[in-house]
Amino acid sequence: MSNQTPPRGRGTTSNPANRYAPTHSEAYDDGWQQDVPLTQATEVRLETARTVISRNTSPDIPFEQSLNPYRGCEHGCIYCYARPTHAYWDLSPGLDFETRLIAKTNLADALEQELSRPGYVCKPIAIGGNTDPYQPIEREHRLTRQALEVLLRYRHPATLVTKGSLILRDLDLLTELASHGLIKIGISLTTLDDDLKRILDPRAAAPLARLRVIRALSEAGVPVGVMCAPIIPMINDHELERLLEAARDAGARSAGYVLVRLPREVAPLFEEWLHTHFPQRAAHVMSLIRQSRGGEAYDSRFGIRMRGKGLFADLLEQRFKVALRRLGLNRREERVSLDCTQFQPPGRQMPLF
Structure with a gap:
C-alpha cells in the first residue's frame, strides 16, 4: 500500500491498471526516488457521443433513464462507486478518474435527437447518476446547463x-x-467536518456551502432533499443524525442514505486511503464493512448493495428511520411527484383527443 500523501486536491495517490489492461506494472524502489507532485493537472478529452440517455432495469434504483455529461469526476471522492467505469476507456479508476476526464460536447444536440424520436416514451431522467454534473469543469463546458435548457424546452x-x-x-x-x-434535486452531504471533507471528497463544495445550496433551492421553490451518502462505519456514521438535522433546518424536504459501496477497484483504493489517513482504525472500518457485506468488501446483490445486512447495517437503518420521524422528513405531503404529461417536443402537434 502507498504511504504517500495524495496530490493537493486529489483523493488518491494510486493509479492502478484497469481490469481490461493486457499488462500490469508494479512499482519498484530502485533508489531513484520520485515524489508525487504537489498538484496534478486536470485533462479534459472532448467526445462526440452517439447517444446520451442511458437506461437500466435495476429494481433498487428509482429511475429508468439517466444522463451524465462527463466521464470521470474531478471531485475526487475516494469512495465513488463510478470509478470502475473509467476502465471502459482504457483509463485507471484511480488518479485517472479524477484527472483525465471526458466531456460529451454534443450533449444538448444528442439529447434533443433522442427526445424527438417518434417512439420515445417520457420518463424522468436522472442527471448525475454516475458522475457529478456540477463538478468544477462544468463551469467552463456548461453541458449540464445546456441539458437543462433542452429539458425545459421539451417540458421533460x-x-x-x-x-x-x-x-x-x-x-x-x-x-x-x-x-x-x-x-x-438531491444534495449529497457526507460530513459537517471540514477536515474530513478535504480528504473524503476533496474538490466538492464545503459542508456549509452545500447547506447554503439546500437553503437557496428551497427558498426558490425548488424541491430539494438530502442524500447522506455514503455512510462509512467509524468515519462518518456518527454524524448521521446531525447531517439530517442540518439539512432539514436548511429546507430539505426528504432524505436518503447509502452504506458505503466498494465495487471492483474501489475496494483497494479505499483501503489504501484508510491506511494513509486512519491507520489505527483502518482494520476496524473494513471489519464492519465486511460484516455488513457477507464477509466481503462488497455485495452487489440488488436490494442489499445500498443498505447492507447484519447488525451494523440494521442499526444504521433503525437510526435513520427514527431520525426521519423525529425531524418530519418522512411526511407524505413532502413527497414530490414529477409530471410526465407535459412532455412536448417542439414542432410536434399535440393530440386533439
Whole structure:
C-alpha cells in the first residue's frame, strides 16, 4: 500500500491498471526516488457521443433513464462507486478518474435527437447518476446547463444529484422547471467536518456551502432533499443524525442514505486511503464493512448493495428511520411527484383527443 500523501486536491495517490489492461506494472524502489507532485493537472478529452440517455432495469434504483455529461469526476471522492467505469476507456479508476476526464460536447444536440424520436416514451431522467454534473469543469463546458435548457424546452421531468455549489448558477432554469413540476434535486452531504471533507471528497463544495445550496433551492421553490451518502462505519456514521438535522433546518424536504459501496477497484483504493489517513482504525472500518457485506468488501446483490445486512447495517437503518420521524422528513405531503404529461417536443402537434 502507498504511504504517500495524495496530490493537493486529489483523493488518491494510486493509479492502478484497469481490469481490461493486457499488462500490469508494479512499482519498484530502485533508489531513484520520485515524489508525487504537489498538484496534478486536470485533462479534459472532448467526445462526440452517439447517444446520451442511458437506461437500466435495476429494481433498487428509482429511475429508468439517466444522463451524465462527463466521464470521470474531478471531485475526487475516494469512495465513488463510478470509478470502475473509467476502465471502459482504457483509463485507471484511480488518479485517472479524477484527472483525465471526458466531456460529451454534443450533449444538448444528442439529447434533443433522442427526445424527438417518434417512439420515445417520457420518463424522468436522472442527471448525475454516475458522475457529478456540477463538478468544477462544468463551469467552463456548461453541458449540464445546456441539458437543462433542452429539458425545459421539451417540458421533460428530471432529477439531479450533486455535491457542487455551482448548481446555483442555474437557479433560473431550476426555478422554471420546478414551477412546472419537472425537477427534484438531491444534495449529497457526507460530513459537517471540514477536515474530513478535504480528504473524503476533496474538490466538492464545503459542508456549509452545500447547506447554503439546500437553503437557496428551497427558498426558490425548488424541491430539494438530502442524500447522506455514503455512510462509512467509524468515519462518518456518527454524524448521521446531525447531517439530517442540518439539512432539514436548511429546507430539505426528504432524505436518503447509502452504506458505503466498494465495487471492483474501489475496494483497494479505499483501503489504501484508510491506511494513509486512519491507520489505527483502518482494520476496524473494513471489519464492519465486511460484516455488513457477507464477509466481503462488497455485495452487489440488488436490494442489499445500498443498505447492507447484519447488525451494523440494521442499526444504521433503525437510526435513520427514527431520525426521519423525529425531524418530519418522512411526511407524505413532502413527497414530490414529477409530471410526465407535459412532455412536448417542439414542432410536434399535440393530440386533439
